[in-house]
Amino acid sequence: MVDQLGREINLKNTPKRIVCLVPSLTELLVDLGLSDQLCGVTKFCVHPENLKDQKTVVGGTKSIHIDRIKALKPDFILCNKEENTQEIVAACEQIAPVYVSDINDFDAFYTLVSNLGVLLNCQPKAKALNSAVKNRFAQFRKGVAAAPTRNVLYLIWRNPLMAAGRATFINILLEACKFNNVIIEQDSRYPEVDLELLKKADFVLLASEPFPFSEKHKAEFESELEAQILCVDGEYFSWYGSRLLKAFDYFERLLLEMH
The missing domain is CATH 3.40.50.1980 (Nitrogenase molybdenum iron protein domain)
Incomplete structure (x- = not known):
């Protein structure tokens, strides 16, 4: 599989220790049922409430404590093209496989959710979320058509x-x-x-x-x-x-x- 920048992602096993450097995607991982696997987050990961109290805060989105990430021994790191720098992605790649998301439209969002469903072994919840968003979006568009x-x-x-x-x-x-x-x-x-x-x-x-x-x-x-x-x-x-x-x-x- 490739990430949304076309970079190849090779995982030997389903990740058990995940670091997420993207606040909105931290919330997504929790909603996909992956809270227990999530071990490292940023100081901006404010949803769900109190999550930061339960996980290790590894820095912000533009500045990280690479030593903290290393100490967590993650087997998967989730980044974003806009929120994280190329230097951060490169540093994280020295520790674990890194998936870089790039969301500029709804199709990219659906692709990301599908990919995470496969990579993180949560396909039923990923499919259900995509279906729910598509249905709600269609309902919303119908409501604002006039x-x-x-x-x-x-x-x-x-x-x-x-x-x-x-x-x-x-x-x-x-x-x-x-x-x-x-x-x-x-x-x-x-x-x-x-x-x-x-x-x-x-x-x-x-x-x-x-x-x-x-x-x-x-x-x-x-x-x-x-x-x-x-x-x-x-x-x-x-x-x-x-x-x-x-x-x-x-x-x-x-x-x-x-x-």
């Missing part, structure tokens, strides 16, 4: 102001909600933006992560813009694991707030 298309800008950082561009998983979920990203460059990831671009949006979404936008920041933007400003839960827009199942309920509530 909704108007809204011009939005999704801010992820404050100083400098940065937004989610079109070449992101966030944008895939914006499109699912019938939001039109006012950033027009198709290959844009997280560009810096200015006030003039913000003025092109009818709705400005302030994400709770990675920068923790709050009601205080909402008031600041409302004093400068005519757009409707909404604080949104960044986890539902950017976590591409099993949280997707809950995301559609959140999006339905969010759309009701918009006027």
Whole structure:
């Protein structure tokens, strides 16, 4: 099998000791029934609650304690192209087989879940999760089919102001909600933006992560813009694991707030 960067993954046996360096995928592994096999996580792995108290924290997503990972003697490490650096992946490869995920659309998500089902011997739960997400997504799309298309800008950082561009998983979920990203460059990831671009949006979404936008920041933007400003839960827009199942309920509530 190959991972989502086309790198070959060779496992002699089903992994029994897993280190995950991707918060959203830590939650996914737990929901696939692999909590007992999970031995190392990042300080940002906040779901499920209290998981970090039960596992070894090996650092963040961009900076790890390689000695802690070695000490855990993992037989499988899960990384992500965007969240983890090439240096981290290379260092982890010296310890155990590393699967690098790369999620930029729903098909990539389904592939990841299927691959983990095979590699980690949890195919029934993986198939059930994929089926549940596909069904819920189809139901959601049917429900918003008649909704108007809204011009939005999704801010992820404050100083400098940065937004989610079109070449992101966030944008895939914006499109699912019938939001039109006012950033027009198709290959844009997280560009810096200015006030003039913000003025092109009818709705400005302030994400709770990675920068923790709050009601205080909402008031600041409302004093400068005519757009409707909404604080949104960044986890539902950017976590591409099993949280997707809950995301559609959140999006339905969010759309009701918009006027």
